[in-house]
Amino acid sequence: MTSNSKYDRDMHRNAANYVPLSPLSFLRRTADVFPTRTAVVDGDTRRTWADTYRRCRQLASALSQRGIGTGDTVAVMAPNTAVLLEAHFGVPMCGAVLNALNTRLDADAIAFILEHGEAEVLICDHEYAPIVKTAVTKLSHPILIVDADDGLATDVEHIGELDYEQLLEEGGADYEWSLPGDEWDAISLNYTSGTTGNPKGVVYHHRGAYLGAIGNVVTWHMPQQPVYLWTLPMFHCNGWCFPWAVTAIAGTHICLRKVEPEAIFDAIEANGVTHLCGAPIVMNMMAEYARAKDIRLSKPVHMMTAGSAPPSAVLRRMEEIGFDVTHTYGLTEVYGPTSICDWHEEWNHLAADERAAMKARQGVRYEVQEEFTVVNPETLEPVPHDGETMGELVFRGNAVMKGYLKNPDTSAECFEGGYFRTGDLGVVHADKYVEIRDRSKDIIISGGENISSIEVEDALYQHPSVSEAAVVARPDAKWGESPCAFVTLRADTTASEEEIIEHCQSRLARFKCPRTIVFTELPKTSTGKIQKFLLREQACNL
């Protein structure tokens, strides 16, 4: 812009040719173009885009009248309801930052987040009133609590100053909201689940949210007006940007209070669902249920999965039920998934197992992301594309967070070398597709050899009796560490420790096979990730 080139002279940005990128623009367009189309289905409530836009403007207006604006934080504690969807637009429309809270956290963790994020308003679904009531007693600053009660439950405790619908009534339906002053302005704050230490507050900007949403549409080849089922928590990386993406293409959001397989299959049938997302553990739950009930989908449904590497056996089962599964990879810091195992037609001719193995790879960057590769963590040189040399997975591009809130050291550390450092370990194949081998902390080092816990889990999942499996390091006097497997068996099956180990030995190098098998239920995070740190503790005490 300071250049003297003829191409810069007298050609500055102006009101006509430059507008900050923001997903808020999507809502206004969809409400303009498809006002009567169904925007959201939440229990018995159905609302159009005109209605939804009006309510979002009312929310923004009401918050603004109460003094909330740029740089302020509005927290929401809610399952996947219309309220949380509206907050994705209404909160930033008044300039504020949305902090969607992980509903599985305890009162202490919620209190930490509200304190650290300096939330001034908290909209709380009635389901979480008890925990929020405790959490707010620990805060050093005042907070306005708003009850969100959809009227479906009885015996609901009201802890707020007013109700969400009352708050909306305070606001004007014709509120003149504005785009952010700068597309680099914060739009949301998402705390990582943080298996160790305090959670970190990941800050998203409008530009990244816009591009992340567009990225889902383009990279997943979403058609116009999909019917999207909310199986993925909206509080998790802002639902991988799908509140904005589905809105951009005038789809319908189908809310879901409880992520349970019966409710999922019912909702798919009742609403003609075309798209949904979920962690592999959700897919596994769905696959197990469909097997038990002998369910086949009447027409194919697109499912995006990410969050951990999906066992190929689960991928295969989902295919059999009628799901077209797309495997993606990402982290909170990169707006959810922004790499995809982009599919090659010729892979359709592979045997089911090989196809699933191809699909289990983390793949290549989204169109909106600039780089996704694996580098030597010391030198930052790219590893050779040999499918063997391990390195750290890194991202670079516009769908990377601003940084961690009030945490400059950790921010600087994770951006070291001009990449976002994921902490995940993997390889690059000859076709440039990345495959994750492990989280750095999940890798098992036995007799000096690296063992990928994922590879061992993949072998376990191929056993017909295994419903879920997780492998961690167990301290070993001779080898340093040895693989220890935690396994859940299918309800109607049995298998002995020896049988499972033998099964692994038929598929894996001997040193990679688990030496211990524990039959148990697996502890999980709210997003369905298995909590390996708990299993590691357990393995240490065996």
Added chain:
Amino acid sequence: MTSNSKYDRDMHRNAANYVPLSPLSFLRRTADVFPTRTAVVDGDTRRTWADTYRRCRQLASALSQRGIGTGDTVAVMAPNTAVLLEAHFGVPMCGAVLNALNTRLDADAIAFILEHGEAEVLICDHEYAPIVKTAVTKLSHPILIVDADDGLATDVEHIGELDYEQLLEEGGADYEWSLPGDEWDAISLNYTSGTTGNPKGVVYHHRGAYLGAIGNVVTWHMPQQPVYLWTLPMFHCNGWCFPWAVTAIAGTHICLRKVEPEAIFDAIEANGVTHLCGAPIVMNMMAEYARAKDIRLSKPVHMMTAGSAPPSAVLRRMEEIGFDVTHTYGLTEVYGPTSICDWHEEWNHLAADERAAMKARQGVRYEVQEEFTVVNPETLEPVPHDGETMGELVFRGNAVMKGYLKNPDTSAECFEGGYFRTGDLGVVHADKYVEIRDRSKDIIISGGENISSIEVEDALYQHPSVSEAAVVARPDAKWGESPCAFVTLRADTTASEEEIIEHCQSRLARFKCPRTIVFTELPKTSTGKIQKFLLREQACNL
């Protein structure tokens, strides 16, 4: 960025989280992910994405070695060939600006553009060697001419210092190109055809080109890997950003040297074409040919049309042949079409004529555009959404040019009031869809009443013998102006002036009916627009 908010502190843009938006990123990704897929078919030549990327890098490298870089202009005079496609990437990859020349212009106009745009290199297809040879004699600065000869024609005159393939050989296939320093940097220069005065040089920036391309994918719901036929001139608004859009989704570009109906239908059949673009006049030519040859498509093909309002009769005929026509609207200044007649399912139940009338509207903004509406040209207030009140069509958003090159006054004028002023006149319907009524200069004022030339043309096209029609103002002693129609009849039909006028009277208010009918061939611009200024001259002299 200068705010003291907690959301800005220590959260600056860095190499990991901020990358200039540029369509150049699309090429690198597609070459990485789908290296062996066919990128381009040009006559007997087929090239993969790996090949195409290599050639673009070589082009960038060779230009760079010859001293071409940021702020320099590289012109190309070529039909829709692989060379011009490669230039869309190779030229900006070395920092330079692509100036694709309108191949229908005469030597004087070409000379004016080369002089005004300060082109330092000109890549010239052999077909245009004679005209370019004359044009460059008029330049006051030296220019490197590169011959592009695909070897298919004989008796070709070489006017350049070297051949395009020789130029590529000078360049390194591993050239380390870089993204622009700023996404606001110029990527291309497109001269408007300019019916009066000298052409104006519209400057595009990388950000707009990126979003324009993404806009086509999202708003036209393009699937992954389309087969795109180049019926639209690539020199026209950079082919409406489709060189970049089709590349982003790893499609295949089918080149086409001559836009003739037989060649179009042959190419559709031979290559399994899924998408193409063209002005209504191209659709009309295709529809006439298909009618004569009784052609029906074996599977639906998506066609985008823009450039002037398509007569509903032509839309209906295209539907019958098997084209799924999407009607869009735009201008060079807004990166080609960035409004679309976004379709509502319920309109499928309308009668064919009503459906075509709905589709003939210019519609609503692309997702990537911020505003498209109609305002009072004096006050800039939006007109009421009554389908009657006329005003000026305006755009605002990121797919709007930087400005006109070396023309600050005209730039300032067209951006007056914070909108890009199109100079087109129209209305907004109750459903917020915009409909164009006329170019300001095309409106006919008869006895103080405005007559839309488009409305009269629409009536003419409904006559079974009319193949093409254009209506302009003719000076009239009594009424000031009266409508004068220029009509081309179908080869196998006849119709008298009286018969045509009677046909119009059965459909239009009497004052709107043409008083004069001239049977003739219509003069057209290179992009198939009817040159009304020539017809107006003719009408004056009748």
